[in-house]
Amino acid sequence: MAEVTPWTVSLLVAHVLVIFVTATSVSANRKPSSAVAWLLVVLFIPALGVIAYLLIGTAKLPQDRRDKQQFVTEQILARTPGDLDQLLHSSPWPDWLPTVVQLNRTLGSLPMLPNNRVELIGEYDEMIAAIAADIDRARDYVHVEFFIFTLDETTQPFFDSLARARDRGVTVRVLVDHLSALTYPNRRGTADALARMGAELTMMLPISPIRSGRRLDLRNHRKLVVIDGRIGHTGSMNMIAEHYHKKKALRRGLHWHELMMRMEGPVVRELDAVFVTDWYSETDELLPLDYSAVPATATELLDAQVLPSGPSFDNDNNLKLFAAAIHNARRRISITSPYFVPDDTIQKAMVTAAARGLEVELFVAEISDQFMVYHAQRSYYEELLRAGVKIYLYRAPTVLHAKHLSIDEDVAIIGTSNMDIRSLSLHMELMVMLVGESVVTDLRAVQDDYRSNSRELTLAEWLQRPRRERWLDNLMRLTSALM
Numbered sequence: 001m002a003e004v005t006p007w008t009v010s011l012l013v014a015h016v017l018v019i020f021v022t023a024t025s026v027s028a029n030r031k032p033s034s035a036v037a038w039l040l041v042v043l044f045i046p047a048l049g050v051i052a053y054l055l056i057g058t059a060k061l062p063q064d065r066r067d068k069q070q071f072v073t074e075q076i077l078a079r080t081p082g083d084l085d086q087l088l089h090s091s092p093w094p095d096w097l098p099t100v101v102q103l104n105r106t107l108g109s110l111p112m113l114p115n116n117r118v119e120l121i122g123e124y125d126e127m128i129a130a131i132a133a134d135i136d137r138a139r140d141y142v143h144v145e146f147f148i149f150t151l152d153e154t155t156q157p158f159f160d161s162l163a164r165a166r167d168r169g170v171t172v173r174v175l176v177d178h179l180s181a182l183t184y185p186n187r188r189g190t191a192d193a194l195a196r197m198g199a200e201l202t203m204m205l206p207i208s209p210i211r212s213g214r215r216l217d218l219r220n221h222r223k224l225v226v227i228d229g230r231i232g233h234t235g236s237m238n239m240i241a242e243h244y245h246k247k248k249a250l251r252r253g254l255h256w257h258e259l260m261m262r263m264e265g266p267v268v269r270e271l272d273a274v275f276v277t278d279w280y281s282e283t284d285e286l287l288p289l290d291y292s293a294v295p296a297t298a299t300e301l302l303d304a305q306v307l308p309s310g311p312s313f314d315n316d317n318n319l320k321l322f323a324a325a326i327h328n329a330r331r332r333i334s335i336t337s338p339y340f341v342p343d344d345t346i347q348k349a350m351v352t353a354a355a356r357g358l359e360v361e362l363f364v365a366e367i368s369d370q371f372m373v374y375h376a377q378r379s380y381y382e383e384l385l386r387a388g389v390k391i392y393l394y395r396a397p398t399v400l401h402a403k404h405l406s407i408d409e410d411v412a413i414i415g416t417s418n419m420d421i422r423s424l425s426l427h428m429e430l431m432v433m434l435v436g437e438s439v440v441t442d443l444r445a446v447q448d449d450y451r452s453n454s455r456e457l458t459l460a461e462w463l464q465r466p467r468r469e470r471w472l473d474n475l476m477r478l479t480s481a482l483m
Contacts, residue, residue, distance in 0.1 A: 061218065061311045065281055069312040072277040073109040075289055089114055091303055091436035094410045096328040103324055104307045104433065107317040110273065112305040116265030118434060120414075120442050122402075122449075124242045127235075127260045128154065132161035134231045134262070138170045143226040143275040145175040145204075147219070147416075148238035151190040155239050163197040171200075175278055177220045178203035185245050202282045218311050220278065221427040223416050224271055232268040234415060234432065235260030236338075236402045249369055252397060259336075259402035259446060261414055267304035267432065274308050274430055281312070302436035309417065310428030316343075318417045318431055319424040323349050325407050325433075329358055334406045334447050336363040338399065339370070340377040341420035341477075347380060354388040363450045365400040366393035373420065375476035378469070385459040392454035400450065404443060411435055412443045 060066065101112045121127045135142050135158075142165055151159050162172050174194060181187050181203060194201045204220040225233040237258040243249050244256060263271070269289075276287045309317035326333055326349040333353055340362065342350075354360045362384065368374035381391055394400035404414040415431035417423040434440075 066312050066314075068281045069277060072273070072280060072286075072289075076109045076273055089303055089435075091301075092410075093303075093435060094328075094330070094408065097411065097435065100321070100324045100328065100433075101305060104305050104317075104321060107313065107315055107320060108307045108309070110270045110306045110308070112303055112433075112435075113266040113270065114301065114303050116263060116267045116302045116304040116434075118302055118304070118439050119262040120439075120446060121235075121260045121262060122258070122446055124154070124237070124256075124258060127233075127237050127258065128158050128239075130260075130262055131225050131233050132157045134227050134233070135161040135165050135225075137231070138165045138168075138227045140228045141171040141173070141226075142228075143173050143224070143272060143279075144239075145220075145222055145224045145275050145278060146239045147177045147221045147223060148180045148184055148240050148244070149174070149176040149190065150184050150186055150240040150245070151193050152186060152241050152245070154241035158239060159193055162194075162199060166197040166199060172197070173200045173202075173275075173279060175202055175204050175220070175275070175282065178206045179216075179219060182207065184240065202279070204278060204282055206282075217426065219422075219427050220310075221416055221423065222274065222278070222308075222430050224275060224430065226268060226272045226275055229269055229272050230264065232263045232271040233260055234263070234271060234430065236416060244369075246369060249399075252367075254367070254369065254397045254399055256399045256401040257394070259404060259414065261432070263304070263432075265301070265304070267306060270304075270306035271430075271432075274306065277308070278428075302434050302439055304435070305433045306430060307433065308428070308430045311426060312428065316425050318429055319343055319345060321413065321431060321433070322346055322405065322419065322424075325405060325411065325413060326350060326353055329353055329407045331408045332359040332406075334361050334363070334444070335419065336400065336402050336404050336447065336450065337419040338365055338368075338401045338403070339373045339418040339420040339423070340364050340380065341373060341422075342380060343421060343424050346419055346424075347383065350389055351383060351387040354384075359390075360388070361390040361392060361447075361451075363392045363394060363400060363447065363454065365396075365398070366455070367396040367399065369399060372476045372479060375469075375472045376479070377420070379473040379477035381457065381462055382459070385457070385462055391457040392451055393457055394450060394454045398453070402446075404446075406440050406443045406447065409437055409440050412439050414443070 105111055121130055142162065144162075166172055181190075191201060205218060207216060223234060223237060223239075235258060237260050238244075242255045246254075249255075273289055276289055280286045307317055307321055309319075323345045326346070333350070335350075350360055350362075364377065384391060403417055404412065406412050412434045413431055414434065415429065417427075417429035417431055423429055
């Protein structure tokens with residue numbers, strides 16, 4: 001029998017202590033699946049596991065950032081009505097909606113507002129042209145916030161419109177996720193173009209291992225443009241060419257398909273409140289919270305509510321909205337998410353909805369630009385297919401990148417959030433809940449177009465996939481729980 005040395009005993013005691021400390025740390029306010037995944041990593045690779053946990057194990061922003069979020073939240077709550085009974089409706093509401101409106105108000109502080117006009121735009125060049133045309137109408141300010149923001153041949157018209165606005169004396173403020181700015185091309189050329197025109201550029205969540213005091217993979221994934229508090233744009237599109245300048249994408253002929261929406265009416269001030277909060281968080285400059293927006297004019301006006309989410313909040317706001325909407329659906333649920341690695345709450349809600357006899361469909365891309373996410377999301381398909389959920393794979397070489405839900409004939413939810421663990425818990429996102437038959441009809445038309453360009457995945461086909469793919473799918477699912 002081998003001799004047990006003091007050194008061996010010390011290592012064993014240290015290992016046990018590390019596991020004990022990790023267990024008590026990771027289990028606090030964390031999903032059980034995530035806690036178990038972290039414990040397994042520390043158990044089998046203790047040194048690397050502890051280092052990884054110290055780097056990316058905490059999913060909240062530093063306290064000062066959360067304090068800024070809370071400060072702006074209190075300002076918004078003090079200036080906007082909170083009583084649902086006082087709200088005027090542009091459209092009839094389903095009986096379950098008031099509780100979800102209250103949920104969003106509790107989580108994100110922003111109210112449901114009537115008298116809005118929304119136009120859905122699904123073609124890449126049309127999205128950029130529409131934003132540029134609205135910037136050409138700006139009189140006072142343009143607020144721009146994007147996860148990826150690059151000057152290239154596709155986005156040149158947008159930058160030209162910003163330059164024309166500055167020539168007219170319009171203030172232009174731009175927020176860009178810092179890590180994305182570092183990883184996409186023409187970073188210096190983009191910054192120089194903004195500097196020459198006199199725009200104010202600020203990086204969001206700047207990468208600084210010493211000073212940031214947070215895990216470095218927390219990102220601001222929001223995309224929005226606000227013009228004078230009168231016109232707003234948001235959705236899935238990043239301000240970059242549709243191939244994202246990725247070498248592998250260019251070799252494979254990949255291009256991204258998006259959905260943006262153009263908004264007029266009081267909801268635009270909510271969109272601007274998100275920008276104001278992010279600007280304050282990064283610069284310490286609190287811009288005015290404008291509540292003077294006039295109602296839109298159109299034959300069919302909508303009720304709309306913005307819900308921001310992310311690690312500056314105490315809750316997974318968008319996760320709770322998605323789950324509540326799915327559970328309350330009565331007839332039909334259509335979900336589009338390019339990266340579908342759902343929290344168990346979402347997965348079970350979809351399975352339950354199908355078991356209740358609802359028509360449930362999921363649109364995802366047939367291919368993906370992200371290996372780990374692609375295989376992780378595939379691990380969820382079998383349970384959905386067995387429950388009766390229809391899965392449509394949007395045909396290659398298009399990467400379906402839009403993010404939205406439609407619930408029955410009443411409610412549409414459109415914005416920046418994927419249904420994956422990163423968007424649900426780690427990224428700063430925003431979604432807009434819209435109430436009105438006209439916008440749901442428009443979104444259904446978009447989804448009908450997706451269906452015509454997709455193939456339906458069947459359970460029989462899925463069960464025949466190669467064993468190697470099954471192994472990769474299940475392995476990547478495990479790694480997705482490390483958050």
